[in-house]
Each structure stands twice: as structure tokens, then as C-alpha cells.
Amino acid sequence: MSAFLLRLVARRVGLALLSLLLVSAMVFAITAVLPGDAATEQLGQDATPEAVAALREQLGLGQSVPVRYAHWLGRLVQGDFGRSMVSDATVSELLSSRLPNSLRLAAVTAAISIPLALVLGILAAVRRGSWFDRAVSMGTVAIVSVPEFLVATIAVLVFAVHLRWLPALSYASDISSLGQMLRAFAMPVLTLCCVTVAQMLRMTRAALIDQLEAPYIEMVRLKGATGARLVLAHALPNAIGPIANAVALSMSYLLGGVIVVETIFNYPGVSKLMVDGVAQRDIPLVQACTMIFCAGYLVLVMLADLCGILANPRLRHRR
Amino acid sequence: MPAIDVKPAAAPKPRRRTRRLGALGLLGIAILAGWLLVALIGPWLLSGDAIGAAQVFAPASSAHWLGTDYLGRDMLARIVLGARYTVGVALLSTVLACGTGILLAMFAAASGGWIDAVLSRALDTLTSVPSKMLALLMVAAFGASVPVLVTTAAVIYVPGAYRIARALAVNIYAMDYVAVACARGEGRLYLMVREILPNIVGPMLVDLGLRFVYVVLLLASMSFLGLGVQPPAADWGTLVRENIGVLADGGVAVIAPALAIASLTIAVNLAIDSLAGRRGRAR
Numbered sequence: 001m002s003a004f005l006l007r008l009v010a011r012r013v014g015l016a017l018l019s020l021l022l023v024s025a026m027v028f029a030i031t032a033v034l035p036g037d038a039a040t041e042q043l044g045q046d047a048t049p050e051a052v053a054a055l056r057e058q059l060g061l062g063q064s065v066p067v068r069y070a071h072w073l074g075r076l077v078q079g080d081f082g083r084s085m086v087s088d089a090t091v092s093e094l095l096s097s098r099l100p101n102s103l104r105l106a107a108v109t110a111a112i113s114i115p116l117a118l119v120l121g122i123l124a125a126v127r128r129g130s131w132f133d134r135a136v137s138m139g140t141v142a143i144v145s146v147p148e149f150l151v152a153t154i155a156v157l158v159f160a161v162h163l164r165w166l167p168a169l170s171y172a173s174d175i176s177s178l179g180q181m182l183r184a185f186a187m188p189v190l191t192l193c194c195v196t197v198a199q200m201l202r203m204t205r206a207a208l209i210d211q212l213e214a215p216y217i218e219m220v221r222l223k224g225a226t227g228a229r230l231v232l233a234h235a236l237p238n239a240i241g242p243i244a245n246a247v248a249l250s251m252s253y254l255l256g257g258v259i260v261v262e263t264i265f266n267y268p269g270v271s272k273l274m275v276d277g278v279a280q281r282d283i284p285l286v287q288a289c290t291m292i293f294c295a296g297y298l299v300l301v302m303l304a305d306l307c308g309i310l311a312n313p314r315l316r317h318r319r
Numbered sequence: 320m321p322a323i324d325v326k327p328a329a330a331p332k333p334r335r336r337t338r339r340l341g342a343l344g345l346l347g348i349a350i351l352a353g354w355l356l357v358a359l360i361g362p363w364l365l366s367g368d369a370i371g372a373a374q375v376f377a378p379a380s381s382a383h384w385l386g387t388d389y390l391g392r393d394m395l396a397r398i399v400l401g402a403r404y405t406v407g408v409a410l411l412s413t414v415l416a417c418g419t420g421i422l423l424a425m426f427a428a429a430s431g432g433w434i435d436a437v438l439s440r441a442l443d444t445l446t447s448v449p450s451k452m453l454a455l456l457m458v459a460a461f462g463a464s465v466p467v468l469v470t471t472a473a474v475i476y477v478p479g480a481y482r483i484a485r486a487l488a489v490n491i492y493a494m495d496y497v498a499v500a501c502a503r504g505e506g507r508l509y510l511m512v513r514e515i516l517p518n519i520v521g522p523m524l525v526d527l528g529l530r531f532v533y534v535v536l537l538l539a540s541m542s543f544l545g546l547g548v549q550p551p552a553a554d555w556g557t558l559v560r561e562n563i564g565v566l567a568d569g570g571v572a573v574i575a576p577a578l579a580i581a582s583l584t585i586a587v588n589l590a591i592d593s594l595a596g597r598r599g600r601a602r
Contacts, residue, residue: 022444031460145532145588146581147539149559153577156566252449259451260540264563275544278459286459293452301447 008309016302023294024076028069031283081288086280091288094273099292102262102269106254108185109192114247117197121204121243126231128209136201143198148260152191159190188265192258196250203246207239214238241308248304252297344593350586354579358406361399378571386571388562394572397558398579404554406583408465409538412472413531419473420480421523425511427481428488439485442478450475450537458546468547472534483526487519528591532584539580555580 063071075082081091124133143151159165211217212235220234259271266272270289277285378386386394423442427435448456457471491497497514505513541547542556550557558576566573 019444019447023447026444026448027456030456141588142581142585145536145584147536147543147556147584149540149543149556150577150581153559153566153573157574161566259455260543263544274455275546278455278546281459281462283459286456290448290452290456294448297449298447 005309009306012302012305012309016298020295020298023298024073024291025069027287027290027294028072031287032068032072033065076291082284084277084282084285086277086282086285091285094285095270095288095292098268098270098273101267102258102271105185105188105192105258105262105267105269106251109189109196109254110251112189113193113196113200113250116193117200117250118204118243120197121201122208122231122236124201125205125208125212128212133205137205140198140202143194144202148191148195149264151194152187152261152264155187155191155194160187188258188261188267191261191264192254196254199253200243200246200250203249204239204243207242207246208235210242211235211239237311240311241304244304244307244311245301248300252300341593343589347586347589347591347593350582351590354402354406354583354586357399358402361402365396365399386575388558388572394558394575397553398555398576401554401558401576402579404465404548404552405535405539405556405580408469408548408554409472409531409534412469412534412538413476413527415469415473416476416530416534417480417484417523417527420477421484421516421519423477424481424484424488425515425519426507427485428492428515429507429510435485438481442481445474446478450533451540454537454541455546458541463541463546463549465548465552468538468541472537475537476530476534480523480526480530484519484523487522488515491515491518525591525594528587528594532587535580535584535587 079092081095083090084094087094120136124136127133208231212231214235217230217235220230225234258269259275261267262269262272263275270292274286274289274293276282277289374387388394388397423438427438445453453475454471457467457474461467492510492515497510500510500514538547538554539556539559542554543560545557545560547556548554553561555576559573559580562570562572562576564573
């Protein structure tokens, strides 16, 4: 790896860190500064002035906003997200019990949906205009343009109600066998796969078609290359950047956008925790969840960009 | 992305495609117009006895075309009343987002220099928070009410509108007629309103449609989570949430509002596809 490439990578990582810092400032501003005085808010209007003053003292509201932000950020960096306002546990405890569930769901979905979307997307791009391409395009437009809860609803109707293959709304907490695990995972994973495959497939297809229309592909055709070689050796490497981006976006969707799916299927993941936190206006919990999701999102987008940089031979040599 | 490639050999094919899309596009526009009409005058079309029917989760019948909901209310009436929230709130947010985006973009393009750089950077930061996260954050901080939801959706979709409008505006700004106007001594406001705006309104309308779909989906999801429009008001996402109990039986009370959302978003997508004349650009 050349020094130039290394510098590009370092710059991209730095940019991601800077974004994360800005995001943290924004999260702090929206949750802790804009809504007004947290102590009055928390205690209600009937609170005595002494109680409000005591809580203000305890929450450190007497200090200026930048100081409070610095304190908050300092604790965040050390992994201390504070104490939940609703339950007695610390936010870290709540998160650590839920995060593995969400990650497991995301991992299973990713393992199924990424290969599926790439293969279907490439096939659709290669057979552009065929009945297969049209069917796939119609299907993905339909899925992308309806809310996830509708996809989940239809999935439940088809697979649980009519076909009776799967339980409609179930998450067994005591999973002992592989079969039970598969049954518990089936509906959420199926729904998530539908949505992520549709997103990735559309972008993969578009990126590859862009390349297939480029003049250099015509040149490759004139030289006699056909079929798999044309697509895999010539067009695909140039489409890796956008495809990696599509995958990253879909995976970040898996981290954050599973909100609806986790709620429908009553799956004990982080998103469910966050939705409950929002409903109860448990600010420390919401702050922590948002920061985790945003960090995950930024990391994924950064990885996608790095893929694009590393896959681009033009950047390997300094001009 | 270039809109059309000039390839003489491929000429007949696109034409056929445009015509077929035209029919679908018309269908989309018709459905969209229908829902707008329902949102506008729907409440006056309903008869008064819609509320307080006897049976809970009644199936579709001549008295209740779409059956009744979990409290025995007429589903058709609920959907007609919900159209106002789903279509109205989303449209308001979209117009706000696109309007703000266009204004900022024109300002950035006409100003250039550090103003442009700062605006672009600041709005880019906003996009590094996933849209639903930002919505949840706003609702956690300010509570769920229609003004908060409108503002939230608008804030979330300003950066996207800004980016597209800025790209368009910067191109227009480089045109000779803008240089002529500059040489005449016209001010920044004149350039924005008379030279740039008329030239970016057309493409931005397509973008407005796309963003409308995103806003509808976002707001429906928020309502579905119980964090959107609050009862007794109900948009279609709320209706799905309220009646999710009959999902396992395939009840019409949960399917009808879900289909209403799907018909709205798919109709807008169809209309955009035919207007933009190009498929596969909807994301």
C-alpha cells in the first residue's frame, strides 16, 4: 500500500471521527439543551423550588452548555452512558443485555441478504429488459415504496396465516434447540431480508448498468469477451464502490431501521429498547442508543468508502 | 447521471416504454389526486352515524364497507379522516423541506465561498444520523405532536433537497445569462428569484415527489410505533397499529389502512417514474 493511499485512508477515518463528534454535539443539543430545563421537566410543574434547585445541582445544570457537553462527552467516551431515568439500571446494563440480540438478528439477515441481493442484482443488470429484470424491478419498487410494517404484515399473512409454516408473533426467550431458534428468527429475518434485498438489489443493478453502458465495455465486447468474463472481470470491479455503499446503507438500516420489525415481532433488541425509551422519554437511554446507531452507521459508511478507495486502481498510484 | 443516451439504434424501444409508463403514470396521478381530494373534502362526505357501531372487528358489510375497528368504529370513516393526517402532514413537511432546501441551495450557490462550504458541511452532518434515529430523538426530546412531527420530517429531508437543488443551482449560476444579470448589477436576491429559481423548479418537483414518499413512510412508521400523531387523531399508521390484533386472522381492519398507505406511496412512485421518464431512479 502506497503512502498516498495510506493518507487517503487516514483522512477518511479522520473524517468519520469528526462526523461522529459533530453528531454527538447535535444529539446533545437536541436532547439536553433545546427542550429547556431538564429539572423542571422531570419534576413536573408542582415541584417546589427547592426540589428543582436540588435536582439542577445534581444534574449539573448550573454549568454552562459547553462545560456540560464536555462532561457528557467525556463520560460517553469512557462507556458511561448514565443511569436510565425510568428503570433503576444503568444504560450500559440495559444495552449489554439487548445488543447481542440485535447483532445476531443483523448478522443472520446480512448473511442471507447480501449474497442474494448481489446475485439477483447482477443477473437483473445483465438481463436488462428481460421478464426477469422487469419482475425483479417491479417487486423491488413495490417493497421499497411501502413501509416495513406493511412488508411484515404481508409476510405474516402469507407465511403464518395462510401457509401456516411459521408462528405469527413469537419470540421464545428460552431457545434450546436449533429448530426453535430458526422458528423464532424466521419471520423477523424474512421481513428484514425482503427490505434489505430490495434496497441493495436496486442499487447494485443501477451501478452495474451504469458500467455496462460505458464505452469501455463496448470496447471489451468488440474484443470478443462475453458473458461472465465481461461482467465479472471488467464491469463489476468498477461498480464495487457504489455497490459497497449500497451494502453499507442497507446494513446501517439493519442496525437502526429494524425498529419497526423488532416492535412487530416483539424481539428484544436495542431498537425495541430505544422505542420504549422514546415513549417514556428516557433521555439518557435515547442518547446512548442514538450514539451507538450513529457510530455504527458512520463506521459502515466509512468501510464502504474505504472499499471504494481500495478497489479503485487509479488511486493506487499518485499522479 | 445523464438523462438520455443518444443511441440511434435503440430509439424505438424507449418510445414504447414511455407510452406504457404513461398509462401507469396516469393511474398514479389519478390515485394521488383521489387521496388529495379525500384529504380535502373527505370529512364532509361521511354520514354522522359512523361512530359507535355495535360490533367490534365486524367484517366488511353494506353498512360498513371496510368493517369496523377494535372499538367498533367504521373503518372507512377512520381511513377517510386519517387521510388528512397522512397526506396533509406529509405534504406540509415535504413542501417545508423542499422549500427550505431550495432557498438555502440558491443562497449557497449565489454566495459561493465560505457560506457555501459551511452550509454544505453542516447539512452533510445532519445526514450522518439515520432518518428514523433523528425522528426518535426529536420525539424523545419534544414529545409527539403534529408541529413537532412536521418540523422533524422537514429537518430530516432538508439536506437531501438541498444537495440536489445546490447541484442544479450551481450549474445554472455558471450560465451566461446569470453573468449578464450580474453585469447589469442585479443583487443576490434578484439572481436567486428571477434567474435560478425558475430553472430548478421543474427538476425539484420530481425530487419533491420522492421526498413525499419518504416522509409518508417515516410518519407512518412513527405512528405505527405509537410515536406519531397522537389519539384521538389517527393517521393510517396509527390505524394499522390499533388493529394489529386481527392480523393473525387476516382482518380487513388492519389490511385496509396498510393498503391505503401502499396505494399512496406506489401511486407517487408511478407518477414520478412517468414524469422523470426513467425507471430505477427512485432511491
